[in-house]
Amino acid sequence: MKVIIIPALKDNYIFLLVDKQTKNSIVIDPAESKPVLDYLNIHGLNLTHILNTHHHGDHIGGNAELKSQTGAKIVASSYDNHRIPGIDKIVTDNDEFILNGINFKVIYTPGHTLGHIVFYSSTFKALFCGDTLFSLGCGRLFEDTAAQMFNSLQKIKALPNDTAIYCAHEYSLNNARFATYIDPYNVALKEKLDNLTELRNNNQPTIPSILSAELACNPFLRTSNISIRQNLGLLNATELEVFTEIRLRKDNS
Ligand SMILES: [Zn+2]
Numbered sequence: 001m002k003v004i005i006i007p008a009l010k011d012n013y014i015f016l017l018v019d020k021q022t023k024n025s026i027v028i029d030p031a032e033s034k035p036v037l038d039y040l041n042i043h044g045l046n047l048t049h050i051l052n053t054h055h056h057g058d059h060i061g062g063n064a065e066l067k068s069q070t071g072a073k074i075v076a077s078s079y080d081n082h083r084i085p086g087i088d089k090i091v092t093d094n095d096e097f098i099l100n101g102i103n104f105k106v107i108y109t110p111g112h113t114l115g116h117i118v119f120y121s122s123t124f125k126a127l128f129c130g131d132t133l134f135s136l137g138c139g140r141l142f143e144d145t146a147a148q149m150f151n152s153l154q155k156i157k158a159l160p161n162d163t164a165i166y167c168a169h170e171y172s173l174n175n176a177r178f179a180t181y182i183d184p185y186n187v188a189l190k191e192k193l194d195n196l197t198e199l200r201n202n203n204q205p206t207i208p209s210i211l212s213a214e215l216a217c218n219p220f221l222r223t224s225n226i227s228i229r230q231n232l233g234l235l236n237a238t239e240l241e242v243f244t245e246i247r248l249r250k251d252n253s
Contacts, residue, residue, distance in 0.1 A: 001017065001018065001019055001020070001101075001102065001123065001124070002017075002018055002020070003015055003016070003017055003018075003124060003126065003164075003166065003208075004016040004017075004018055004039065005166075005205050005207065006035050006036060006039055007035070007170075007205070008030075008031040008032050008035050008062075009031045009032060009058055009061075011169050011170045011171065012029075012031040012058050012059075012168055012169060012170075013166070013167075013168055013169065013170065013205065013207055014027060014028065014029060014030050014031055014032075014035065014036060014062075015027070015028040015029070015128060015166050016028075016036065016039060016045075017100075017102060017121075017124070018043075018045060019100050019101065019102075022100065023043075023044060023045050023046055024045070024046050024048050024100045025040065025045045025046065025047055025048065025100075026047070026048060026049045026050075026051060026099055026100060026102065027047060027049070027050050027051070027062075027066065027072070028050075028051045028052075028053070028119065028128045028166075029051070029052060029053055029059040029060070029128075029130060029168050030050060030059075030060070030061065030062030030063060030066055031058045031059060031061050031062060031168075032061050032062045033061075033062035033064075033065035033066045033069070034062075036062055036066060037065075037066070037069060040070070046070065047066060047070040047072040048072055048073070048099065048100055049072055049073050049074075049075055049099050049100075050062075050063055050066055050067065050072050050073070050074045050075065051075045051076070051104075051119055051128070052074065052075070052076040052077070052080070052084055053077075053116060053117055053118060053119070053128065053129070053130025053131070053132070053168070054077065054080065054112065054113045054115055054116040054117070054130055054131065055076075055080045055083045055084050055113065055115060056113070056131070058168075059130060059131075059168060060084055063084070063085070063086060064085065064086065067086055073088040073089060074086050074087050074088050074089070075087070075088070075089045075090075075091060075099075076089075076090065076091070076117075077090070077091065077092070077106075077108075077115040077116070077117040078090040078091065078092045078115075079110075079114055079115030080113075080115035083115075091106045091117065092106065092108065092117075093106060093107065093108035093117075094106065094107075094108075101123070102121055102123045102124070103121055103122045103123045104119050104120070104121050105119070105120045105121075105122070106118075106119060107119075107120060107155050107156070108152075109129070109132040109152035109153075109155060109156070110143075110144045110148045110149070110152060111132060111138070111139060111141060111144045111148050111149025111150075111151075111152045111153075112130070112131045112132055112138075112139030112140060112141065112142055112143075112144070112149070113131075113142055113143045113144070114143040114144055116130060116131070116132055116139075116152075117130075118130060118132055118133075118156070120159060120163070124164065125160065125162060125163055125164060126163065126164040126165075126166055126208065127156065127159060127163050127164070127165055127166065127211070128166045129156065129165060129166065129167050129168075130167070130168050131167070131168055131169065132149075132152055132153070132156070132167075133153065133156055133165060133167055133214070133218075133220075134167045134169060134171050134172070134175055135165065135167060135171070135172040135175060135196075135206055135207065135209040135214065135218070136171075136172055136175035136176050136178075136179045136189075136192070136209075136214070136217055136218050136219075137171055137172075137175035137178070137179075137218065137220065137250070138153060138218075138220040138247070140251065141247065146240065146243060146244040146247055147240055149243075149247070150223075150239070150240050150243045150244075153220060153221060153243075156211070156221075157211075157215065157221055159211055160211070161210075161211055161212040161215070162210060162211065162212065163210070163211040164208035164209075164210060164211075165207070165208050165209040165210065165211055165214060166207055166208045167207060167209075170205060170206065170207065172196050172200075172206035172207070172209070173193075173196050173197065173200050173206070176189070176192065176193045176196050177193075178219075178249075178250055178253055179217060179218065179219050180193060181253075182219040182228055182231065182232070182246055182249070183217075183219050183222065183225070183227065183228050183231070184231065185227055186216075186217065186227070188213070188216040188217050189216075189217040192213060192217045219246050220243060220246060220247070223239040223240075223242040223243045223246070224239055224242075228242070228246075229242060232245055232246070
């Protein structure tokens, strides 16, 4: 079993979970169909399922074509039943299921959109988190409040520290510059920035990240950190107030 990263559109990543023995595969958030169909054809793979984290076009754009070409079943959030066409299996918070021998657990993470879900796979020790958490960042608040996103991120923080974080966009370097502005004395962040810069200079994806690195470096997960609070002039604020301020500054950066 392995996770294949397929770049798509401007800065999206599509994830293909491949069982090399059975040649079955599952795709997560197919932004477009062509690069996925090309990969399936080249490697002689079957596509059995399409998993969507939320309804945005750059996450479901390939659904219809992939479904008609391969017969794959679409799995998506019950909250998006009215806005993701062709759903075969609706899932909600805490649902657990097995596809092609791979374990998945659904975690409801509203914030970026009202219906957003993420998929935790204990088989891969991986989280497929769409546009909820990014490496060194988090999703914009399109349909929900800062409080909802803050709560959703607490659920992700509670996962095992060694969880691989597969987010759907290559935003890491831009996020690292913003994180450095929020958290300028963080040595781990400086090291991560160097590492990310090298990866991008070699045209390599910075995904997956590891949850432990995000806990050490991602300002949106570090709202209790004293140094960040001092820097923002919010020493005595609640964690939600710190989160809201960081999100606001990122939106205006
Ligand atoms: Zn989105």
